[in-house]
Amino acid sequence: MDFDVTIVGAGPGGSAAAYYLSKFGHKVLFVDKRRFPRDKACGDGISPRAVGILKDMGLLPEIEGKFKRTRGVRIFATKGGCMEANWPPVKKYPHYGFIIPRMELDDILRRHAIRAGAEFWDNCLVIEPLLENGKVTGVRAKRNGQHLKIYSSFVIAADGAHSRVGRILRLLKRKRRSIGVAIRAYYQGMEDDDFMEIYGEDCILPAFGWIFPAGNGIANVGVGTLIDDVKKHQLNLSQVLSNFIHNSTHARKKLTKAVPLDSPKGDVLRLGWEASEVVTNGALLVGxxxxxxxxxxxxxxxxxxxxxxxxxxxxxxALSSGDATALFKYKDLIRRRYGFYFRMGTIFVKWISKPPLMNLGIGLASKNQKLAQFSLRVLANLL
Ligand SMILES: Cc1cc2nc3c(=O)[nH]c(=O)nc-3n(C[C@H](O)[C@H](O)[C@H](O)COP(=O)(O)OP(=O)(O)OC[C@H]3O[C@@H](n4cnc5c(N)ncnc54)[C@H](O)[C@@H]3O)c2cc1C
Structure with missing residues (x-):
C-alpha cells in the first residue's frame, strides 16, 4: 500500500478527515483536481455548530478577528414580517457564527491538515476507484498529464455534490426531491450588519434569497430552490438573482447601493442524507x-x-484493529446523528415553501422571542 488512506477532495470534508486521520498517526494522502486556494460557490455562512468543530480542530486562533462574526439570523416573510433571533446559548457550541469566504476557509483547512502530517497533491483528478474482489483498494488519477494508480487500505470520497467516486461505486441515488440548487455573488457598498438574513420574496418564489454580511461593506448575496421547482417553473437562477436584487420588496432596501464584485456562481446541494449510500467495502463518502x-x-x-x-x-x-468491517459502523453513526433531524427537514421544506404557511410561522415568531429562539435552534440544528 502507498498510503493508509486516500482522500478524494480537499473541501471541508476531505480536509477534516485528513486532519483527524493524520493526528491519529496514519499515512494519509489527500488530493484535489483544483489548484489552491480555490473558490467554491457557497453562502459562506458558518453556523455555531461549525464553529464548534473548527474549535475542536484548534483553528479558532487562525479565524478569530480575521473574519466577520455573526450574532444571529433574521428571516423575512413575503408579507414583510421579520423574525430575528440571536444564536441561542447552547452549552455544546459557541454562540456566534462567522462569514468566511470559501476561498479562504478551505485553504485554512487544507493547510491545517498538511501541518498535521497529511500529504497533499493538487491538480490531481481522480478518474475512478480501483477495485479488487469487490473491495476499493485505491484510485486511478491523472496528475500533470501522468496517469497514476494510488493504492491504499481505505478511500474517502469527499469529492462534493457531483461525486465521481460515489457515482462509479453506485452510491448516489436519483432522489430529485432531495436536490437543491443555488447561486451567489459578492456585492460591495453594503451596510455592515451582524445578522445573516434570509428572505421570502414574492418576486422570486418558490426560491428564497439571502444576504450574508462578510464585513468591510461586502456581502454574499444569493438565491436557492429545489431542482424540481427549477424544472417545473422553468427558472433561470441568474434571472432569479437579478429579480431578488432589483425587484424584491424587502431585500431591495438593503441592496440599493450594491455593486457586484464578480459574476454569479452556482452549484447543486444534495440535501438530507437520503440521496446517497455512505459506505461500501473499503470506501466511505463524506460531506x-x-x-x-x-x-x-x-x-x-x-x-x-x-x-x-x-x-x-x-x-x-479499522486500521488499529485490523478489522475492515469496522467501516460499516459509519452508516449507523450517520443515521443516529442526523437521520431523524434530516427527515424532519425534508418534510419541513415541502411545507414552508408554501407562502401562507411561511408568513404565518414568521409572523408568530416575530412576536414571540422564545419561539424565534427555538425556531433558530431547530433550523441550525442546535438542539
Ligand atoms: C450556492 C451555495 C450556497 C451555499 N451556502 C452555504 C452556507 O452558507 N453555509 C454552509 O454551511 N453550506 C453552504 N452550502 C453548501 C456547502 O457549500 C457544501 O455543503 C460544502 O462545500 C460541502 O463540502 P465538501 O467538502 O463535502 O465538498 P466541496 O466543498 O464541494 O469539496 C469537494 C472537493 O472535491 C474536489 N473534487 C471533485 N471531484 C474530484 C475528482 N474527481 N478528483 C479530485 N478532486 C475532486 C473539488 O475540486 C472540491 O475541492 C452552499 C452551497 C451552494 C451551492
Missing part, C-alpha cells in the same frame, strides 16, 4: 458526496466537517 446538507437551511460545511471526523474515527478503528 456533499454523502448528501449531508441540512434540508432546513442548505447548510453543508458543518456536516462535511463532522462527517470527515466520523469517517476518520471509524477508519482509525
Amino acid at each position: 456533499d458526496a454523502a448528501s449531508l446538507v441540512n434540508p432546513f437551511t442548505g447548510e453543508g460545511v458543518t456536516y462535511a466537517l463532522e462527517s470527515g471526523k466520523l469517517a476518520a474515527d471509524v477508519i482509525d478503528e
Whole structure:
C-alpha cells in the first residue's frame, strides 16, 4: 500500500478527515483536481455548530478577528414580517457564527491538515476507484498529464455534490426531491450588519434569497430552490438573482447601493442524507458526496466537517484493529446523528415553501422571542 488512506477532495470534508486521520498517526494522502486556494460557490455562512468543530480542530486562533462574526439570523416573510433571533446559548457550541469566504476557509483547512502530517497533491483528478474482489483498494488519477494508480487500505470520497467516486461505486441515488440548487455573488457598498438574513420574496418564489454580511461593506448575496421547482417553473437562477436584487420588496432596501464584485456562481446541494449510500467495502463518502446538507437551511460545511471526523474515527478503528468491517459502523453513526433531524427537514421544506404557511410561522415568531429562539435552534440544528 502507498498510503493508509486516500482522500478524494480537499473541501471541508476531505480536509477534516485528513486532519483527524493524520493526528491519529496514519499515512494519509489527500488530493484535489483544483489548484489552491480555490473558490467554491457557497453562502459562506458558518453556523455555531461549525464553529464548534473548527474549535475542536484548534483553528479558532487562525479565524478569530480575521473574519466577520455573526450574532444571529433574521428571516423575512413575503408579507414583510421579520423574525430575528440571536444564536441561542447552547452549552455544546459557541454562540456566534462567522462569514468566511470559501476561498479562504478551505485553504485554512487544507493547510491545517498538511501541518498535521497529511500529504497533499493538487491538480490531481481522480478518474475512478480501483477495485479488487469487490473491495476499493485505491484510485486511478491523472496528475500533470501522468496517469497514476494510488493504492491504499481505505478511500474517502469527499469529492462534493457531483461525486465521481460515489457515482462509479453506485452510491448516489436519483432522489430529485432531495436536490437543491443555488447561486451567489459578492456585492460591495453594503451596510455592515451582524445578522445573516434570509428572505421570502414574492418576486422570486418558490426560491428564497439571502444576504450574508462578510464585513468591510461586502456581502454574499444569493438565491436557492429545489431542482424540481427549477424544472417545473422553468427558472433561470441568474434571472432569479437579478429579480431578488432589483425587484424584491424587502431585500431591495438593503441592496440599493450594491455593486457586484464578480459574476454569479452556482452549484447543486444534495440535501438530507437520503440521496446517497455512505459506505461500501473499503470506501466511505463524506460531506456533499454523502448528501449531508441540512434540508432546513442548505447548510453543508458543518456536516462535511463532522462527517470527515466520523469517517476518520471509524477508519482509525479499522486500521488499529485490523478489522475492515469496522467501516460499516459509519452508516449507523450517520443515521443516529442526523437521520431523524434530516427527515424532519425534508418534510419541513415541502411545507414552508408554501407562502401562507411561511408568513404565518414568521409572523408568530416575530412576536414571540422564545419561539424565534427555538425556531433558530431547530433550523441550525442546535438542539
Ligand atoms: C450556492 C451555495 C450556497 C451555499 N451556502 C452555504 C452556507 O452558507 N453555509 C454552509 O454551511 N453550506 C453552504 N452550502 C453548501 C456547502 O457549500 C457544501 O455543503 C460544502 O462545500 C460541502 O463540502 P465538501 O467538502 O463535502 O465538498 P466541496 O466543498 O464541494 O469539496 C469537494 C472537493 O472535491 C474536489 N473534487 C471533485 N471531484 C474530484 C475528482 N474527481 N478528483 C479530485 N478532486 C475532486 C473539488 O475540486 C472540491 O475541492 C452552499 C452551497 C451552494 C451551492
